Amino acid sequence: MQLSLNSFLPLSLRVRLRPIAFIAALLIAWQIAVSRSPVHILPGPSEVVGGIVDLIRHGLLLKYIVASLFRVTWGFLLAACLAIPIGLHVGWHRRAEMALNPLIQIFRPISPLAWIPIAILWLGVGDLSSIFLIFLGCFFPLLLTAINAVQNVPAVHANVARNFGLSPAAVVYRVLYPAVVPQLIVGLRITLGVAWLVVVAAEMIAVNSGLGFLIVDARNAGNRYDLVVAGMVIIGLIGLLLDLGMRSLERVKSLRWSYSED
Amino acid sequence: MAASANKLPETDAPIKLSADHVGMVFQRDGKTTQVLRDVNLQVAPGEFVCILGPSGCGKSTLLSTMAGFLSPSSGEVKIDGELVTGPSPRRIFVFQERGVFPWLTVEGNIAFGLFKLSRLERDRRIAYYVKLVGLEGFEKAYPSELSGGMKQRLEVARALAVNPDMLFLDEPFGALDSITRLTMRRELLRIWEAERNTIIFVTHDIDEAVQLADRVAVMSDRPATIQQIVTIDIPHPRDLSSPRYLELRNGIFDQLGLAHKV
Ligand SMILES: Nc1ncnc2c1ncn2[C@@H]1O[C@H](COP(=O)(O)OP(=O)(O)OP(=O)(O)O)[C@@H](O)[C@H]1O
Ligand SMILES: [Mg+2]
Numbered sequence: 044m045q046l047s048l049n050s051f052l053p054l055s056l057r058v059r060l061r062p063i064a065f066i067a068a069l070l071i072a073w074q075i076a077v078s079r080s081p082v083h084i085l086p087g088p089s090e091v092v093g094g095i096v097d098l099i100r101h102g103l104l105l106k107y108i109v110a111s112l113f114r115v116t117w118g119f120l121l122a123a124c125l126a127i128p129i130g131l132h133v134g135w136h137r138r139a140e141m142a143l144n145p146l147i148q149i150f151r152p153i154s155p156l157a158w159i160p161i162a163i164l165w166l167g168v169g170d171l172s173s174i175f176l177i178f179l180g181c182f183f184p185l186l187l188t189a190i191n192a193v194q195n196v197p198a199v200h201a202n203v204a205r206n207f208g209l210s211p212a213a214v215v216y217r218v219l220y221p222a223v224v225p226q227l228i229v230g231l232r233i234t235l236g237v238a239w240l241v242v243v244a245a246e247m248i249a250v251n252s253g254l255g256f257l258i259v260d261a262r263n264a265g266n267r268y269d270l271v272v273a274g275m276v277i278i279g280l281i282g283l284l285l286d287l288g289m290r291s292l293e294r295v296k297s298l299r300w301s302y303s304e305d
Numbered sequence: 306m307a308a309s310a311n312k313l314p315e316t317d318a319p320i321k322l323s324a325d326h327v328g329m330v331f332q333r334d335g336k337t338t339q340v341l342r343d344v345n346l347q348v349a350p351g352e353f354v355c356i357l358g359p360s361g362c363g364k365s366t367l368l369s370t371m372a373g374f375l376s377p378s379s380g381e382v383k384i385d386g387e388l389v390t391g392p393s394p395r396r397i398f399v400f401q402e403r404g405v406f407p408w409l410t411v412e413g414n415i416a417f418g419l420f421k422l423s424r425l426e427r428d429r430r431i432a433y434y435v436k437l438v439g440l441e442g443f444e445k446a447y448p449s450e451l452s453g454g455m456k457q458r459l460e461v462a463r464a465l466a467v468n469p470d471m472l473f474l475d476e477p478f479g480a481l482d483s484i485t486r487l488t489m490r491r492e493l494l495r496i497w498e499a500e501r502n503t504i505i506f507v508t509h510d511i512d513e514a515v516q517l518a519d520r521v522a523v524m525s526d527r528p529a530t531i532q533q534i535v536t537i538d539i540p541h542p543r544d545l546s547s548p549r550y551l552e553l554r555n556g557i558f559d560q561l562g563l564a565h566k567v
């Protein structure tokens with residue numbers, strides 16, 4: 044079987060099929076293990092699929108996905124719009140970096156989840172506080188990415204720009220900006236992953252919709268572990284899609300330069 | 306041995322660049338290093354001068370000072386009789402490290418300094434300099450798709466495209482293999498004979514200096530000063546096995562205190 048498959052399929056397709064085959068094998072193993080287990084410690088894949096179908100039938104799946112994505116989008120975009128310009132400025136001016144660095148280093152290790160009580164106190168239970176938490180989770184990593192990105196711009200580039208007589212504004216948008224874009228894209232990709240982690244946690248406490256809420260609610264309302272695992276699977280799949288989306292940005296030719304360089 | 310004082314042979318010749326008593330002291334970690342001490346050099350318009358010296362003696366520092374990227378701790382540099390206070394598009398520096406912009410194509414790099422020109426004139430110059438440095442067919446290529454020698458030619462083309470009266474070249478062929486280096490020297494001489502810019506070329510390669518320059522300024526160890534200026538009175542194209550070539554080359558070897566055998 045393996046042999047005949049190999050000779051039929053081109054190499055690239057075979058390489059792509061490999062992870063899918065592996066996942067399928069795991070699912071089968073999971074199903075077998077669950078059906079043989081004397082105690083019910085985990086729903087099997089079939090029950091999870093049943094749970095997902097249940098959610099779709101009640102119109103909850105799409106509603107919760109949209110609710111979670113809505114919060115992530117706003118929190119992430121707000122953080123990006125603030126952190127990147129600030130980071131670029133701070134990185135460009137050594138003094139600003141020296142002044143702000145201690146503050147950044149103090150705020151950075153505080154998990155966004157530690158802010159939950161304060162978020163609820165300030166913004167109440169609802170979208171705003173979970174957006175705020177995502178914002179916090181994204182802001183500091185993006186700020187540091189932007190600061191580092193500027194500092195990694197070789198001095199040669201800035202000197203060439205000065206040599207050709209560019210105005211300070213032109214130096215920023217013709218040299219500084221293109222030079223940092225590849226690093227920013229990597230930072231944005233990683234941070235979007237963080238945002239997705241934070242939203243689920245935030246929804247467990249601060250709101251009553253979304254995929255995080257689904258998981259807590261399914262457990263509280265009758266130990267529906269099929270729905271709990273269904274929620275986890277959906278979270279994982281959407282996280283994968285978000286990452287694939289960001290990765291496709293890295294492949295844009297004019298943004299890709301640093302990845303192909305030595 | 307054609308040694309002269311640190312002045313031009315004819316005292317009433319016009320002077321493009323003059324460095325007078327240039328000294329440079331760096332301060333780092335409370336330690337002061339004197340890199341340049343009383344450097345004097347005068348360069349005529351259209352002249353090709355090589356600055357030759359051991360690695361780390363301060364050649365790049367001297368060149369940066371002459372181009373206006375650094376201001377000297379003592380003494381002054383004048384170009385066309387005016388004190389140099391900063392870099393200018395009239396004189397382009399070709400950096401020792403990679404100076405081409407990796408996010409721009411060959412065309413984009415050459416056009417970098419041409420932002421004040423009309424589109425028509427810009428396209429004309431791009432086409433002309435792409436051809437001059439032999440990069441036809443690579444107009445749309447990114448630097449990562451070019452060889453080291455092609456990148457150097459691109460950087461020279463970008464510099465020439467703004468029609469500078471002076472070029473400062475800091476070991477432009479240092480990272481290339483010896484065969485490419487030889488071709489690049491021939492190309493540079495061909496371009497110089499066509500454009501007649503004043504060129505100051507830094508190198509630590511004695512042969513390179515004697516092959517290219519009208520005059521070679523030999524620098525001492527740190528704190529560096531110009532210990533001798535050698536006029537290379539061989540017309541181009543130079544015969545690398547002629548007695549005069551070997552005589553001049555050996556003279557510089559002796560000057561630098563090097564042995565003739567390895
Ligand atoms: N900004 C700086 N601060 C402190 N010291 C410096 C600075 N720039 C250069 N130096 C020192 O000055 C000396 C000369 O450096 P420079 O780069 O001019 O040498 P070079 O002759 O160009 O060497 P190479 O042939 O290796 O390029 C070195 O010892 C270097 O450490
Ligand atoms: Mg150098």
